[in-house]
Amino acid sequence: MSAPGTGASGPAPRRRGRPARTxxxxxxxxxxxxxxxxxxxxxxxxxxxxxxxxxxRAAGVDPALVHHYxxxxxxxxxxxxxxSFEPALNLPxxxxxxxxxxxxxxxxxxxxxxxxxxxxxxxxxVIRSAMTHDTAAKVLRGxxxxxxLERVAAELAVPEPRxxxxxxxxxxxxxxxxxxxxxxxxLSSADPEDIVRMVAPTLQRxxxxx
Amino acid sequence: MSAPGTGASGPAPRRRGRPARTxxxxxxxxxxxxxxxxxxxxxxxxxxxxxxxxxxRAAGVDPALVHHYxxxxxxxxxxxxxxSFEPALNLPxxxxxxxxxxxxxxxxxxxxxxxxxxxxxxxxxVIRSAMTHDTAAKVLRGxxxxxxLERVAAELAVPEPRxxxxxxxxxxxxxxxxxxxxxxxxLSSADPEDIVRMVAPTLQRxxxxx
Numbered sequence: 234m235s236a237p238g239t240g241a242s243g244p245a246p247r248r249r250g251r252p253a254r255t256x257x258x259x260x261x262x263x264x265x266x267x268x269x270x271x272x273x274x275x276x277x278x279x280x281x282x283x284x285x286x287x288x289x290r291a292a293g294v295d296p297a298l299v300h301h302y303x304x305x306x307x308x309x310x311x312x313x314x315x316x317s318f319e320p321a322l323n324l325p326x327x328x329x330x331x332x333x334x335x336x337x338x339x340x341x342x343x344x345x346x347x348x349x350x351x352x353x354x355x356x357x358x359v360i361r362s363a364m365t366h367d368t369a370a371k372v373l374r375g376x377x378x379x380x381x382l383e384r385v386a387a388e389l390a391v392p393e394p395r396x397x398x399x400x401x402x403x404x405x406x407x408x409x410x411x412x413x414x415x416x417x418x419x420l421s422s423a424d425p426e427d428i429v430r431m432v433a434p435t436l437q438r439x440x441x442x443x
Numbered sequence: 444m445s446a447p448g449t450g451a452s453g454p455a456p457r458r459r460g461r462p463a464r465t466x467x468x469x470x471x472x473x474x475x476x477x478x479x480x481x482x483x484x485x486x487x488x489x490x491x492x493x494x495x496x497x498x499x500r501a502a503g504v505d506p507a508l509v510h511h512y513x514x515x516x517x518x519x520x521x522x523x524x525x526x527s528f529e530p531a532l533n534l535p536x537x538x539x540x541x542x543x544x545x546x547x548x549x550x551x552x553x554x555x556x557x558x559x560x561x562x563x564x565x566x567x568x569v570i571r572s573a574m575t576h577d578t579a580a581k582v583l584r585g586x587x588x589x590x591x592l593e594r595v596a597a598e599l600a601v602p603e604p605r606x607x608x609x610x611x612x613x614x615x616x617x618x619x620x621x622x623x624x625x626x627x628x629x630l631s632s633a634d635p636e637d638i639v640r641m642v643a644p645t646l647q648r649x650x651x652x653x
Contacts, residue, residue: 279575360574361574361575363624363625364570364571364574364575364620364624364625365489365571365574365575370624370625370626373625374625374626374627382627393629395628395629396629396630396633396637396641397641399621399627399629399630400618400630400638400641400642402617402621402627403614403617403618403620403621403622403630404613404614404617404645405617406617406620406621407612407613407614407615407616407617407618407620408610408613408617410574410613410616410617410620411609411612411613411616412613414573414574414580415573415574415580415583415584416580416584417584417592417609417612418605419603419605419606419609420606420609420610420613423606427606428610431606431607431610431649432610434648435614435645435648435649438644438645439641439645
């Protein structure tokens with residue numbers, strides 16, 4: 234991956250102040266590798282202890298390339314959040330089927346995301362960081378407001394749609410915290426479908442009932 | 444706790460392995476001072492970084508006295524949680540008035556605790572610690588299970604009372620997280636009574652409707 238003609242055979246020198254490798258030389262996968270490394274770094278070390286250098290090392294790139302693609306640590310965190318929330322942002326067919334049964338569709342969809350360890354881990358990491366670090370909270374808040382809640386709220390035919398979307402989110406976040414993080418019983422080992430059955434009317438009322 | 448006749452008049456030497464001052468010399472308020480210091484220490488530094496020595500220093504006692512009263516760091520944390528949750532444990536008249544309006548009484552009571560900065564701060568600190576540290580989660584889980592949820596569940600005349608009590612708790616915890624920690628708008632600045640109005644039917648259904 235060294236640039237032609239440099240004659241360098243070892244790793245590129247670090248801290249050069251700008252990307253040591255171009256898109257052409259690092260390959261088109263560098264951005265994705267950095268994002269994946271960022272998710273892991275933030276998940277494992279938390280916002281405070283995560284570093285651009287650690288992310289770069291894990292991705293096998295120069296730290297300057299991380300800055301080049303994503304900017305500051307805060308912006309890298311924002312990008313990592315965006316990737317983590319991707320499943321939650323697709324919201325497939327949740328809104329296009331109208332108000333009928335929207336509570337059950339929301340409950341089942343989000344429980345599905347939480348039940349899958351691959352999608353659960355980064356989400357929990359993001360929420361943990363936001364709980365304990367103001368910058369992370371600010372990034373999550375900006376992101377959640379801008380993308381997910383606004384999108385849901387825009388399609389609701391109820392008064393105060395944004396407040397209602399947030400109350401629905403608070404129910405789902407609270408379940409995630411108690412079921413997967415604090416792990417209270419019997420909630421922690423309850424059948425997901427039992428939870429859907431109990432929670433669907435709550436979400437239905439927030440999202441669709443005046 | 445110095446034995447009679449030691450003649451010690453200055454500060455007791457530290458790390459003596461057992462309490463340097465007796466109940467009589469440190470005064471009956473020592474236990475309360477330690478608890479207050481523990482709450483502050485855990486709130487400000489988190490479970491990981493909090494230390495028995497730091498708590499002892501803030502309380503003006505020997506670290507051995509902290510061990511003497513409360514045992515391990517985990518047990519000090521448990522005692523601090525207990526104090527922090529005291530308002531939530533009183534549950535005055537919430538259960539004695541029967542199922543009618545129980546959702547609204549719960550919602551208003553817990554919002555009141557969260558709205559008061561003096562009772563909010565230690566609760567948020569406990570939840571933050573539990574989100575990020577397994578030992579803290581274990582202590583919160585043991586405590587919440589043993590005291591609050593079991594007590595509420597025991598008085599509910601519905602199937603699966605414990606699961607329902609936990610779902611009600613998850614709604615309240617989720618609101619606390621999004622309103623006071625992540626601070627999403629408009630939830631963060633909504634009138635508490637508006638939140639009570641929206642959330643009461645949710646709690647009513649979990650706690651009282653089959």
